[in-house]
Amino acid sequence: MTNSQIFALAVGYLLGSIPFGLLLTRFSGGGDLRAIGSGNIGATNVLRTGAKGLAALTLLLDAAKGAAAVMLAQAYWPDGVHYAAAGALIGHVYPVWLRFRGGKGVATLLGIIAPLLPIAAIIYALLWVGMLLVWRISSVAGMVAVASAPITAALMGERALLPMLTGFAILVIWKHRENISRLKDGTEPHIGRSEG
Numbered sequence: 001m002t003n004s005q006i007f008a009l010a011v012g013y014l015l016g017s018i019p020f021g022l023l024l025t026r027f028s029g030g031g032d033l034r035a036i037g038s039g040n041i042g043a044t045n046v047l048r049t050g051a052k053g054l055a056a057l058t059l060l061l062d063a064a065k066g067a068a069a070v071m072l073a074q075a076y077w078p079d080g081v082h083y084a085a086a087g088a089l090i091g092h093v094y095p096v097w098l099r100f101r102g103g104k105g106v107a108t109l110l111g112i113i114a115p116l117l118p119i120a121a122i123i124y125a126l127l128w129v130g131m132l133l134v135w136r137i138s139s140v141a142g143m144v145a146v147a148s149a150p151i152t153a154a155l156m157g158e159r160a161l162l163p164m165l166t167g168f169a170i171l172v173i174w175k176h177r178e179n180i181s182r183l184k185d186g187t188e189p190h191i192g193r194s195e196g
Helices: 003-016 020-027 043-047 052-076 078-093 106-116 118-135 138-155 162-175 177-185
Strands: none
Touching (some): 003 052, 020 052, 043 052, 078 106, 106 162
């Protein structure tokens, strides 16, 4: 690894590890998000507090930090773009400040993809929203969207991005393993109810 790649990785991690859902909920007087619902720091759990605006803002900020990491690397450390992307996702999923217990990465991964492969990001977002509207199960919508990223990259012939996006998709889906178990048991709740 070069110095610029190490720096890009570090900057990406620091950006990714900002727990916007936790901070917004706490500053708004909603308490500790980790003690609510699933304990997750993402937008879906923020929604369980009843604050729809904060949930939407959390989603946007979680996506924005992923995009910011990639765009900074594109501008200043071109050989470290993939490292910045990895740092942002790992930082969100495993933030050192929260004892490595972070979010699941769906929104952050969308932000990462947006400057790298905009068409894939559009497909990702449409699938995410579409699946939410049809199934109203956050985990299903997120996993379908995440899985679309490497598939779109492959169909577009973006071989340089394919290994990274495949790895990212595997990580995010693995973070949903408890949701997958509940889906198998038929106990995964819909949006508007408590879920893990």
